[in-house]
Amino acid sequence: MSFDFDTLVDRRRTASLKWDFCERVLGVSGVIPMWVADMDFPAPPVVTEALRARAAHAVYGYPLVPASFWSAAAGWFERRQGWAVRPDQMSLIPGVVPGLNLCVKAFTRPGDKIVIQTPVYHPFYSSIENNGRRIVKNPLSFQGGRFVMNLGAGEPWSDPRTRMLILCSPHNPVGRVWSREELGALAEACAARDLVVIADEIHGDLTLPGRRFVPFASLSPAAAARTVTLTAPSKTFNLAGLGTALAVASNPRLKGPFDAQIQSSGLTIGNVFGLAACEAAYAGGDAWLDELLAYIDGNAAFTRDFFAARVPAIKFLPPEGTYLGLLDCRELGLDPRELNDFFLRKAKVYFDPGPRFGEELRGYQRINLGCPRALLEEGLERIARAAEILPGL
Numbered sequence: 001m002s003f004d005f006d007t008l009v010d011r012r013r014t015a016s017l018k019w020d021f022c023e024r025v026l027g028v029s030g031v032i033p034m035w036v037a038d039m040d041f042p043a044p045p046v047v048t049e050a051l052r053a054r055a056a057h058a059v060y061g062y063p064l065v066p067a068s069f070w071s072a073a074a075g076w077f078e079r080r081q082g083w084a085v086r087p088d089q090m091s092l093i094p095g096v097v098p099g100l101n102l103c104v105k106a107f108t109r110p111g112d113k114i115v116i117q118t119p120v121y122h123p124f125y126s127s128i129e130n131n132g133r134r135i136v137k138n139p140l141s142f143q144g145g146r147f148v149m150n151l152g153a154g155e156p157w158s159d160p161r162t163r164m165l166i167l168c169s170p171h172n173p174v175g176r177v178w179s180r181e182e183l184g185a186l187a188e189a190c191a192a193r194d195l196v197v198i199a200d201e202i203h204g205d206l207t208l209p210g211r212r213f214v215p216f217a218s219l220s221p222a223a224a225a226r227t228v229t230l231t232a233p234s235k236t237f238n239l240a241g242l243g244t245a246l247a248v249a250s251n252p253r254l255k256g257p258f259d260a261q262i263q264s265s266g267l268t269i270g271n272v273f274g275l276a277a278c279e280a281a282y283a284g285g286d287a288w289l290d291e292l293l294a295y296i297d298g299n300a301a302f303t304r305d306f307f308a309a310r311v312p313a314i315k316f317l318p319p320e321g322t323y324l325g326l327l328d329c330r331e332l333g334l335d336p337r338e339l340n341d342f343f344l345r346k347a348k349v350y351f352d353p354g355p356r357f358g359e360e361l362r363g364y365q366r367i368n369l370g371c372p373r374a375l376l377e378e379g380l381e382r383i384a385r386a387a388e389i390l391p392g393l
């Protein structure tokens with residue numbers, strides 16, 4: 001390996017949401033945080049060099065997005081995702097979550113219904129409800145050891161007030177990398193109802209070995225024409241604090257209203273550091289990412305083997321993409337509050353409770369595998385020790 005993913009960087013008291021939350025907000029100290037989607041690895045050296053160079057300039061006025069930023073992004077999509085995107089089809093946004101809110105406002109009216117495939121990343125719910133629109137759940141099913149989409153009959157596909165679907169691809173938190181066939185079937189279902197598709201593909205580059213990520217808009221010109229893709233290098237390269245993301249729409253009838261929302265929300269100016277970092281990552285982050293994916297895959301294998309050997313009552317559902325996995329803890333027989341307390345207060349590890357993503361995940365927790373192996377091992381050892389005192393195990 002030419003990049004170091006093993007050294008633990010001390011992030012405590014660095015104003016880190018992931019590392020300071022348990023002590024400052026939950027009032028519990030000494031916890032290993034394995035929750036929010038933020039990795040404990042330093043960004044690739046090409047990124048830190050670009051940031052150092054930008055910081056050394058010492059003048060941080062308003063940026064005008066350079067052509068090299070758009071071409072680095074287009075080059076990345078072509079090279080890594082097999083997806084042809086032109087610079088004039090992209091818009092700069094401060095984050096994918098802001099992008100979700102802008103899409104809800106651009107393409108639906110108050111009272112309209114929007115489909116989400118639950119359980120799902122919690123801001124999908126709030127982007128709909130905070131804007132006075134209504135959620136239509138299209139729950140995933142668990143079949144053959146993995147979650148799959150449900151595209152049959154039912155409210156999402158029949159109600160005339162349903163206008164839009166927000167796709168999570170790859171899916172957080174169930175870790176699926178949707179196949180071309182699954183996405184094709186979804187595209188057909190959305191075409192039949194004439195739904196706008198918002199494809200949140202922020203995890204698209206985090207596809208683990210053996211899987212292939214297919215951008216929804218790359219399926220066909222017809223799919224592209226109804227889609228706004230929201231993406232960013234922020235999960236891939238651990239740059240979430242830099243507030244820089246992209247929206248891609250090849251259909252001017254979608255791009256126009258989306259850009260009008262950017263204008264009316266006063267979000268037209270980018271961030272000088274975000275632009276420098278994201279351009280450097282897209283232009284030269286390939287080798288780092290390839291090694292990261294192998295490392296995450298190793299962490300997933302380690303976690304699977306650990307639970308199977310040491311705490312078989314907890315079942316690990318390894319991800320196909322993302323660095324997030326699910327722990328099925330239903331056999332522990334604890335209610336959701338007891339389960340959270342078990343991990344936070346007894347084991348002293350903090351995960352995202354499953355119900356944060358939907359009631360379907362009662363009894364589950366979401367584990368973040370984006371950390372040095374030694375820290376992961378310490379977290380899992382803590383769980384094994386705490387589980388020894390659980391009755392019936």
Ligand SMILES: Cc1ncc(COP(=O)(O)O)c(C=O)c1O
Pocket residue numbers: 036037094095096097098121168172200202203232234240245
């Ligand atoms: C599916 C998904 N979308 C969006 C985000 C956050 O995007 P941003 O930080 O760009 O708002 C996350 C972060 O975990 C995510 O998992």
